Amino acid sequence: MTETAPLGPTVLGYPRIGPKRELKRAVESYWAGKSDLDALRHAAAELRRTTWTELSEAGLGSVPGNTFSYYDQVLDAALTVGAVPDRFAELNLRDEDLLFAMARGTEGVPAMELTKFFDTNYHYLVPELGPDTNFELFDRKPVREYLEAVGVGVQTRPVLLGPVTFLLLAKARAGAPDGFVPLDLLDPLLEVYGQLLGELGAAGAQWVQLDEPAFAADRTEEELAALDRAYRYLGQLTERPRLLVAGYFGNIGPALPVLAAGPVEAIALDLVTNQSDLDAAAGLPQLRDKTLVAGVVDGRNIWRTDTDTALARAATLLGVAGRVEIGTSCSLLHVPYDVTVETGLDPDVARRLAFAKQKVAEVVSLSRALREGRTDGTESYTKPGRTAADDRTSARLERLGTDHYRRGTAQQRIAAQQERLRLGPIPTTTIGSFPQNSQIRADRAAHHAGTLDDAEYERRMRAEIERVVRLQEEIGLDVLVHGEAERNDMVQYFAEHLDGFATTDLGWVQSYGSRCVRPPILYGEVSRPEPITVAWSTFAQGLTDRPMKAMLTGPVTILAWSFVRDDQPLGVTARQVGLALRDEVHDLEAAGLRIIQVDEPALRELLPLREADRPAYLDWSIDAFRLVTGGVADSTQIHTHLCYSEFGAVVDAIDALDADVTTVEAARSKMEVLDDLGNAVKRGLGPGVYDVHSPDVPEAGEISDLLRAAVKSVPRERLWANPDCGLKTRGEREVVAALRNLVAAAKAVR
Numbered sequence: 015m016t017e018t019a020p021l022g023p024t025v026l027g028y029p030r031i032g033p034k035r036e037l038k039r040a041v042e043s044y045w046a047g048k049s050d051l052d053a054l055r056h057a058a059a060e061l062r063r064t065t066w067t068e069l070s071e072a073g074l075g076s077v078p079g080n081t082f083s084y085y086d087q088v089l090d091a092a093l094t095v096g097a098v099p100d101r102f103a104e105l106n107l108r109d110e111d112l113l114f115a116m117a118r119g120t121e122g123v124p125a126m127e128l129t130k131f132f133d134t135n136y137h138y139l140v141p142e143l144g145p146d147t148n149f150e151l152f153d154r155k156p157v158r159e160y161l162e163a164v165g166v167g168v169q170t171r172p173v174l175l176g177p178v179t180f181l182l183l184a185k186a187r188a189g190a191p192d193g194f195v196p197l198d199l200l201d202p203l204l205e206v207y208g209q210l211l212g213e214l215g216a217a218g219a220q221w222v223q224l225d226e227p228a229f230a231a232d233r234t235e236e237e238l239a240a241l242d243r244a245y246r247y248l249g250q251l252t253e254r255p256r257l258l259v260a261g262y263f264g265n266i267g268p269a270l271p272v273l274a275a276g277p278v279e280a281i282a283l284d285l286v287t288n289q290s291d292l293d294a295a296a297g298l299p300q301l302r303d304k305t306l307v308a309g310v311v312d313g314r315n316i317w318r319t320d321t322d323t324a325l326a327r328a329a330t331l332l333g334v335a336g337r338v339e340i341g342t343s344c345s346l347l348h349v350p351y352d353v354t355v356e357t358g359l360d361p362d363v364a365r366r367l368a369f370a371k372q373k374v375a376e377v378v379s380l381s382r383a384l385r386e387g388r389t390d391g392t393e394s395y396t397k398p399g400r401t402a403a404d405d406r407t408s409a410r411l412e413r414l415g416t417d418h419y420r421r422g423t424a425q426q427r428i429a430a431q432q433e434r435l436r437l438g439p440i441p442t443t444t445i446g447s448f449p450q451n452s453q454i455r456a457d458r459a460a461h462h463a464g465t466l467d468d469a470e471y472e473r474r475m476r477a478e479i480e481r482v483v484r485l486q487e488e489i490g491l492d493v494l495v496h497g498e499a500e501r502n503d504m505v506q507y508f509a510e511h512l513d514g515f516a517t518t519d520l521g522w523v524q525s526y527g528s529r530c531v532r533p534p535i536l537y538g539e540v541s542r543p544e545p546i547t548v549a550w551s552t553f554a555q556g557l558t559d560r561p562m563k564a565m566l567t568g569p570v571t572i573l574a575w576s577f578v579r580d581d582q583p584l585g586v587t588a589r590q591v592g593l594a595l596r597d598e599v600h601d602l603e604a605a606g607l608r609i610i611q612v613d614e615p616a617l618r619e620l621l622p623l624r625e626a627d628r629p630a631y632l633d634w635s636i637d638a639f640r641l642v643t644g645g646v647a648d649s650t651q652i653h654t655h656l657c658y659s660e661f662g663a664v665v666d667a668i669d670a671l672d673a674d675v676t677t678v679e680a681a682r683s684k685m686e687v688l689d690d691l692g693n694a695v696k697r698g699l700g701p702g703v704y705d706v707h708s709p710d711v712p713e714a715g716e717i718s719d720l721l722r723a724a725v726k727s728v729p730r731e732r733l734w735a736n737p738d739c740g741l742k743t744r745g746e747r748e749v750v751a752a753l754r755n756l757v758a759a760a761k762a763v764r
Contacts, residue, residue, distance in 0.1 A: 022075010027345025079170025249277025585634030702738030
């Protein structure tokens, strides 16, 4: 290993979708057959070049590389090491087409499972491994992109998913023998990582970053031993770059002494989410030979850094480590690009914000302040704190007391709802949204811009709602939805109608693949100035005699998918949002809606990674949901929806929500979720039987098989048939075909 330059100030990763979602447009154009592979690759190369040069010119000492992905970095890692399931290998596809087939599925070949990346709203593709998985250096993307960066004059630090985290994120493939766990494959995987590090070193890479966020969660002694074995093996390689091991999304606790004792040159610590690693580091003399990257700039939220606090935390490490560098708490993948383009934001809100570009500048200026004592560009920032409005909301909560929980027993509600709704076994429904074509989106944009007046906008949206209602009646669904044509996003739509929120024009963040969201900014006390959904839902119910389901987004999901104020406990903010939604639920009920769905797909997502932190979170998250739904009549059926998560850790919490019907994602995992939920959720349960994130249209027989599998865990009288998630991003032709098959399958299983 040759002598290398120190890291210098750095970030652990950067957004890759493009400031104006250029990657999304290029990828979707290729999927639609409107452009060829050369055009896609050209667009991707331009985004990479721009990112590398801008980060280098911003003054970072080390620029992260290999952070670009067409879809997902975990999927990229699987391709790099040759973890390609047989069903995709048999397609004889290569390069981008193989990656997209694994991510999205193709005709007759289901996609890989999609789930949340730790406690973020980012989704990853779950690697499928078995004892016969034969790792090899299948795709040299990290080496190609390193050399590509050198070609434009930038020395990058390739970022790789750490080998232990890769295995801990993977699952045993279907048919793997009992007792097999992916961690059993660590030794052959390390050989491939060693080969990759050797090739990167030979290409000239001075540093490589290996991400091990799995160790921000509780880990067994066996898993900690695997971490030790992995880095002793990689560290002893002679011809390799220097290694930076990054732990983030919380403290790495017992993993810190393991890494400190190992032959790695640098460790990155998240000092925003949790500061306990600061005290632990002081007791580890081995760190005096290493570099510590102090992650004091928040990579997951958009508030400006409190300079005094950040510098104090970094300075604490100066006497502990051989060298201290300023960095971000995690990759900046989770924040938008640039706040300066948001000209529509209230200036009082905008001055409090830092997006990715501004966070890079904060890292550089904080590094200068730490090294040289220069504070130019690093003025201290103070959080605003609670207001009188916050106190008024707290007083209202106190007046409600425990009454906000009150509903009848499950049996009382079942009887009242059967009499009112008269639904048979295995009712069919959808989750809420229907496909939105370009005309719908254009009408919404024109209304937002003021070029389409309120009356004409309402006429067009009502016409679309009526069309969707008639379509559902013709298909034969039992419980209908209005299709949500008026909604841009399930969180942003509500943020635009609640006080205390701001929204952006270009604040896009990748959720998965080409799916991007614009998280609202929750900056103050939340309240509802007027009803939000009541008029649309009432109009839709007036079109049909069948039950019309009103849809709201729950308080936990609104928080999870927003950038939330950090000057008060999250539970306090959740209850503020819950109060506003409670008013909406009661207005919907008063308007005659018989079914109200309060979506909480992020309930599992926000669950703390450490077991010790979970009870407090579950207390306030359950309380916030029941605050929204409490007080409605027994005859009003409350639904909730959860998706793309591992539910085992929150099954008791899901039941404690006390919803009358819970719908969940289940198609990709072939009903595996019912192992956790089937007996735990004691009321209605709708395991998704149609994967809405794949273009493949399931046959009626395939759906019937899934429903029959579900009946083994859920009695027919409690079972519902529904898609995995909303249908907004799908094409109408495939949706209609899939829903017809769903209805036919439900009839067959009845």
